[in-house]
Amino acid sequence: MIQVKSLQNLGPMLEKGRIWPGIENIFFESSVKKKFESPEERAAFKFKYLDWYAKNHSGCFFVALDQDQKVQGYICGTPNTSLHPELFEMHPWFQKTSHLFTSFPAHLHINCAEKARGLGLGSTLLNVFENTIHSQGIIGVHLVTSPDSRNVGFYEKNGYKFSQTVEWKTASLLFMGKTL
Numbered sequence: 001m002i003q004v005k006s007l008q009n010l011g012p013m014l015e016k017g018r019i020w021p022g023i024e025n026i027f028f029e030s031s032v033k034k035k036f037e038s039p040e041e042r043a044a045f046k047f048k049y050l051d052w053y054a055k056n057h058s059g060c061f062f063v064a065l066d067q068d069q070k071v072q073g074y075i076c077g078t079p080n081t082s083l084h085p086e087l088f089e090m091h092p093w094f095q096k097t098s099h100l101f102t103s104f105p106a107h108l109h110i111n112c113a114e115k116a117r118g119l120g121l122g123s124t125l126l127n128v129f130e131n132t133i134h135s136q137g138i139i140g141v142h143l144v145t146s147p148d149s150r151n152v153g154f155y156e157k158n159g160y161k162f163s164q165t166v167e168w169k170t171a172s173l174l175f176m177g178k179t180l
């Protein structure tokens with residue numbers, strides 16, 4: 001049985017140290033980037049895609065735990081991207097998508113453990129995140145992926161009907177949005 005809990009409510013369990021390393025393992029296992037020049041570069045990469053959200057939005061950072069309290073997936077994000085200049089500094093390509101933040105203000109990142117994929121867990125996590133931000137008055141949510149990634153089908157299935165490809169340096173990014 002899977003339980004979904006917010007980091008905010010996991011306070012004492014986080015202190016015991018098993019849950020956060022579990023989240024970090026899934027983060028690095030799921031990341032396309034595998035090589036880092038230095039421990040500092042690795043830490044900065046983790047900060048901008050994971051730690052920042054735990055630090056600033058623990059109320060909408062959700063973790064899926066199995067019966068042994070092992071982390072099987074997580075979702076994190078910010079309800080209103082435009083309120084955070086720090087995010088624009090860390091992700092310079094936001095300048096290409098910021099006009100879309102009016103309709104889709106929230107930004108998210110989601111990853112599941114390899115063995116837990118394809119079982120509906122990601123859809124459950126998306127639902128919890130979307131319901132939480134919607135109850136705060138947020139009208140839309142977006143994420144950025146790559147146009148040829150398998151996860152595009154996952155987001156489409158979950159109602160992310162808006163999509164726009166954005167060129168940034170040598171890469172193509174796919175912005176996907178859902179109205180809540």
Ligand SMILES: CC(C)(COP(=O)(O)OP(=O)(O)OC[C@H]1O[C@@H](n2cnc3c(N)ncnc32)[C@H](O)[C@@H]1OP(=O)(O)O)[C@@H](O)C(=O)NCCC(=O)NCCS
Binds near residue numbers: 110119121124
């Ligand atoms: C994308 C992801 C969060 C979806 O969660 P999930 O629990 O696997 O998804 P669900 O079971 O609710 O839905 C299944 C759909 O997810 C997608 N999916 C399944 N396995 C996947 C994988 N290994 N990588 C990417 N997408 C996958 C597919 O679209 C799948 O539908 P399909 O089987 O018809 O192709 C999860 O698969 C994952 O962590 N993938 C790898 C990392 C990733 O792509 N993260 C998102 C970055 S933007």
